[in-house]
Amino acid sequence: MKKLGAILLLTLFVFSCASQPDDIGAIYVSPAAYSSYDCSQVETALRTKNTRLSQLYSKLKDEADADAWQTGVGLFLFWPTLFFLEGNDGPEAEEYRRLKGEVTALQEVATQKKCGFD
Numbered sequence: 001m002k003k004l005g006a007i008l009l010l011t012l013f014v015f016s017c018a019s020q021p022d023d024i025g026a027i028y029v030s031p032a033a034y035s036s037y038d039c040s041q042v043e044t045a046l047r048t049k050n051t052r053l054s055q056l057y058s059k060l061k062d063e064a065d066a067d068a069w070q071t072g073v074g075l076f077l078f079w080p081t082l083f084f085l086e087g088n089d090g091p092e093a094e095e096y097r098r099l100k101g102e103v104t105a106l107q108e109v110a111t112q113k114k115c116g117f118d
Helices: 002-015 039-075 077-084 089-112
Strands: none
Touching: 039 089
8 A cells, every 4th residue: 555655646746747848739820820921920920939939948948857857856865855846837838839839830821821931
């Protein structure tokens, strides 16, 4: 019974860690939302959104790496550190999902309009 409790506790902590940004999927955004954009507007929007994506990627990566490090320390050295895990994905992860979807939609519009950049 003690082993089962330990396994459940370990599972809870492992799955409450922040996700790596590479594992975060995109939310579908219809390219129709950007169909009225000309190539210049698409390029500007892509540049802006990609800059923000890069910022969020770095922040989410740091959070996920910190959670993984804390989990490792907690499991092997000092289990009370597991209580200090921030855990789960926050609003930045949701923004990251949305932006990934918007970038995909903008790239589709750029391809449809033959804008000549990616």
